[in-house]
Amino acid sequence: MIYFDNSATTQPYPDVLETAQTVAMNYFANPSSAHPAGEASSSLLEQARKQFGQLLGYQSQEIYFTASGTEANNWVFQAILQQLKVIHPHKNKVLISAVEHPSITNQIPLLQQRGFEVILLEVDGYGRLDVDKLEDHLADDVLLLSTIAVNNEVGTLQPFKEIETLLTKYPQIIWHVDAVQAMTTQMELVKRSRIDLLTLSSHKFHGIRGLGVLAQRQRVEKGIWVYGGGQERGLRSGTENLPAIVAGAKALRMTQDEQIETKAKLKTFQEQIVQQFKALNWEVFGYPYTAEHIIAVALPPLPGEVILNAFAEESLFVSTTSACSSRKPSTHHTLKAMGIPDAISKSTIRISLASTNTLAEVEQLLLAIERITQKLSAHK
Amino acid sequence: MIYFDNSATTQPYPDVLETAQTVAMNYFANPSSAHPAGEASSSLLEQARKQFGQLLGYQSQEIYFTASGTEANNWVFQAILQQLKVIHPHKNKVLISAVEHPSITNQIPLLQQRGFEVILLEVDGYGRLDVDKLEDHLADDVLLLSTIAVNNEVGTLQPFKEIETLLTKYPQIIWHVDAVQAMTTQMELVKRSRIDLLTLSSHKFHGIRGLGVLAQRQRVEKGIWVYGGGQERGLRSGTENLPAIVAGAKALRMTQDEQIETKAKLKTFQEQIVQQFKALNWEVFGYPYTAEHIIAVALPPLPGEVILNAFAEESLFVSTTSACSSRKPSTHHTLKAMGIPDAISKSTIRISLASTNTLAEVEQLLLAIERITQKLSAHK
Numbered sequence: 199m200i201y202f203d204n205s206a207t208t209q210p211y212p213d214v215l216e217t218a219q220t221v222a223m224n225y226f227a228n229p230s231s232a233h234p235a236g237e238a239s240s241s242l243l244e245q246a247r248k249q250f251g252q253l254l255g256y257q258s259q260e261i262y263f264t265a266s267g268t269e270a271n272n273w274v275f276q277a278i279l280q281q282l283k284v285i286h287p288h289k290n291k292v293l294i295s296a297v298e299h300p301s302i303t304n305q306i307p308l309l310q311q312r313g314f315e316v317i318l319l320e321v322d323g324y325g326r327l328d329v330d331k332l333e334d335h336l337a338d339d340v341l342l343l344s345t346i347a348v349n350n351e352v353g354t355l356q357p358f359k360e361i362e363t364l365l366t367k368y369p370q371i372i373w374h375v376d377a378v379q380a381m382t383t384q385m386e387l388v389k390r391s392r393i394d395l396l397t398l399s400s401h402k403f404h405g406i407r408g409l410g411v412l413a414q415r416q417r418v419e420k421g422i423w424v425y426g427g428g429q430e431r432g433l434r435s436g437t438e439n440l441p442a443i444v445a446g447a448k449a450l451r452m453t454q455d456e457q458i459e460t461k462a463k464l465k466t467f468q469e470q471i472v473q474q475f476k477a478l479n480w481e482v483f484g485y486p487y488t489a490e491h492i493i494a495v496a497l498p499p500l501p502g503e504v505i506l507n508a509f510a511e512e513s514l515f516v517s518t519t520s521a522c523s524s525r526k527p528s529t530h531h532t533l534k535a536m537g538i539p540d541a542i543s544k545s546t547i548r549i550s551l552a553s554t555n556t557l558a559e560v561e562q563l564l565l566a567i568e569r570i571t572q573k574l575s576a577h578k
Numbered sequence: 579m580i581y582f583d584n585s586a587t588t589q590p591y592p593d594v595l596e597t598a599q600t601v602a603m604n605y606f607a608n609p610s611s612a613h614p615a616g617e618a619s620s621s622l623l624e625q626a627r628k629q630f631g632q633l634l635g636y637q638s639q640e641i642y643f644t645a646s647g648t649e650a651n652n653w654v655f656q657a658i659l660q661q662l663k664v665i666h667p668h669k670n671k672v673l674i675s676a677v678e679h680p681s682i683t684n685q686i687p688l689l690q691q692r693g694f695e696v697i698l699l700e701v702d703g704y705g706r707l708d709v710d711k712l713e714d715h716l717a718d719d720v721l722l723l724s725t726i727a728v729n730n731e732v733g734t735l736q737p738f739k740e741i742e743t744l745l746t747k748y749p750q751i752i753w754h755v756d757a758v759q760a761m762t763t764q765m766e767l768v769k770r771s772r773i774d775l776l777t778l779s780s781h782k783f784h785g786i787r788g789l790g791v792l793a794q795r796q797r798v799e800k801g802i803w804v805y806g807g808g809q810e811r812g813l814r815s816g817t818e819n820l821p822a823i824v825a826g827a828k829a830l831r832m833t834q835d836e837q838i839e840t841k842a843k844l845k846t847f848q849e850q851i852v853q854q855f856k857a858l859n860w861e862v863f864g865y866p867y868t869a870e871h872i873i874a875v876a877l878p879p880l881p882g883e884v885i886l887n888a889f890a891e892e893s894l895f896v897s898t899t900s901a902c903s904s905r906k907p908s909t910h911h912t913l914k915a916m917g918i919p920d921a922i923s924k925s926t927i928r929i930s931l932a933s934t935n936t937l938a939e940v941e942q943l944l945l946a947i948e949r950i951t952q953k954l955s956a957h958k
Contacts, residue, residue, distance in 0.1 A: 199614075199615060206608035208606075219595060223590070228586035268807065268817075272804050299806070301804075301806030406602055407818070407822075435680075436681075437646055441786065510614055515607070515615050516613065
């Protein structure tokens with residue numbers, strides 16, 4: 199198989215898997231245990247936390263581990279937002295970009311029920327936040343602004359520099375960034391001291407499944423998310439997933455070390471793939487305002503599932519936009535926010551790259567695109 | 579080192595680690611992806627869910643995965659309880675045994691804030707629920723009863739048969755059982771069709787860290803715990819931790835297969851260890867109403883930390899009661915509920931066994947207990 203579904207999950211690096219295995223075997227003790235084996239686990243845990251902090255530009259004590267990026271996003275909008283409201287009872291506005299991940303947008307009804315006024319921020323035809331409209335909404339009664347760094351369906355990058363500039367006038371607004379899809383090529387985009395809360399997911403950068411990160415600046419009000427034994431500074435209890443944490447720190451360091459090279463390589467791949475699709479009259483979304491590793495295209499009126507299967511028959515694994523929704527009736531809320539009609543968005547597939555993809559694989563893909571287009575066009 | 583802290587965490591079985599590694603490597607695709615690799619992951623996931631169901635006496639679709647037992651307990655008391663209240667607006671009582679794990683008791687202030695009346699159920703000097711008092715509290719306005727199967731500090735077993743009998747008159751009361759400490763020797767205790775909600779943690783039965791289970795009977799009202807892509811039947815979103823899930827199913831099967839043997843072996847070990855402590859005038863708690871794998875003892879007025887260190891110097895790793903609290907000032911809320919004065923409970927240590935412990939290790943322990951007692955008695 200040739201795997202082009204890296205935004206759903208990446209292949210864990212063999213070295214990372216080996217680290218996880220070693221930790222699981224040799225550091226199996228609970229970091230909360232007071233005996234020497236527990237202390238060794240605890241010290242390894244804090245070392246990994248420090249590594250995450252250094253790689254992302256946070257202090258160690260600002261790094262909190264969860265089981266997924268989704269969990270981190272729920273922590274933000276439930277526990278932290280609730281706490282912000284307690285501190286600022288007269289503020290209740292929450293600004294959310296219309297192209298956030300479902301782990302954020304699906305919380306909106308709950309937020310409304312809890313008395314928050316949620317404003318969905320519009321995007322343009324590329325999926326980019328409309329900065330002027332954002333400016334109109336920024337105000338003293340805004341508690342939190344949430345902007346995804348790299349959109350998961352289309353790959354669109356948000357104009358973080360402009361957003362950051364706008365926010366200088368509103369230092370009290372908490373800026374949350376979902377950077378789950380950003381690590382492959384856009385680590386630099388999210389290394390900004392103005393970002394208050396940052397969400398990551400380890401399996402999106404060749405770590406193992408079961409680990410998310412929520413980086414929280416010390417200046418941000420804390421909210422208890424999971425009650426219990428007091429792990430994660432009392433905010434998210436539960437025995438720490440040490441193998442995933444240590445492996446995750448390693449995966450992020452490797453991702454950082456190879457970032458420039460990966461970015462350049464995937465940029466070339468992306469250009470070739472996009473050109474091929476364009477040459478064969480596919481619709482291409484978001485490009486060139488996308489991260490280097492995500493390509494969303496459509497061949498209407500063919501359904502995305504049919505296109506995906508045509509690729510799968512060639513052992514090329516792609517996705518119908520996000521993995522979260524690809525086994526359920528398609529929703530494509532990003533494409534909808536971009537103003538793409540349903541008739542076109544239901545034909546969309548996503549090709550997502552990673553450092554593990556090779557030129558030979560891309561060459562096979564380019565040929566396959568041609569064959570598949572011919573074959574499918576006969577059925578149009 | 580000789581490891582006697584299995585209630586904090588067990589050593590993962592080598593076969594289980596190997597399974598996790600194989601799944602991480604060969605089934606790295608996201609179960610939500612529609613391509614064949616995603617479908618293979620999805621089918622493996624559902625197979626593991628079915629195995630958990632069969633081993634615990636639930637239907638596949640009644641098994642829900644979390645990242646920890648703590649998370650499962652938070653799901654019960656936040657999302658599910660909240661939903662129960664919506665359905666039954668005139669009921670607001672929650673009965674919680676005084677010896678539940680902190681992942682339950684630390685939620686009590688939140689529950690009270692949300693308008694629930696929480697009644698802490700008293701226990702006797704062994705840590706056993708007072709069944710008569712429980713009967714007094716059972717009523718039509720009770721939403722939920724929560725009883726830990728095997729207490730984590732002392733190992734006390736709860737009188738489930740009597741509780742079950744009392745509950746026949748109140749079929750509408752949801753019975754939640756925290757069985758996190760039960761798998762080593764007491765799987766049979768918690769296999770009861772009357773139990774509505776069951777919490778497990780994989781690393782307590784030689785699985786890997788980062789996996790909890792919440793078994794929910796179909797008859798129980800569902801509550802959304804984590805919002806997002808819709809995994810776990812829409813109730814707990816986030817990419818599934820497939821390596822931990824498949825490894826966990828294997829660990830539970832192995833635990834089940836060797837249960838009778840382990841139970842018999844650890845019963846002998848426990849008897850020898852308890853007799854040795856008693857012969858040397860230590861206080862022994864809960865025994866003989868404890869599970870075979872947990873022993874809590876004290877040598878007042880010596881602090882638990884001093885005793886733990888004396889064992890650690892002999893490379894014997896034990897715990898000052900629960901791991902969750904052992905690196906923080908001791909609280910010993912179970913011992914307190916049992917009426918043990920602080921002066922004695924702060925001297926308590928916990929020895930917790932597992933199938934991985936050998937007779938040779940126990941023999942070393944027995945000799946060490948004698949040496950340590952002599953040495954420490956000199957300091958009393």
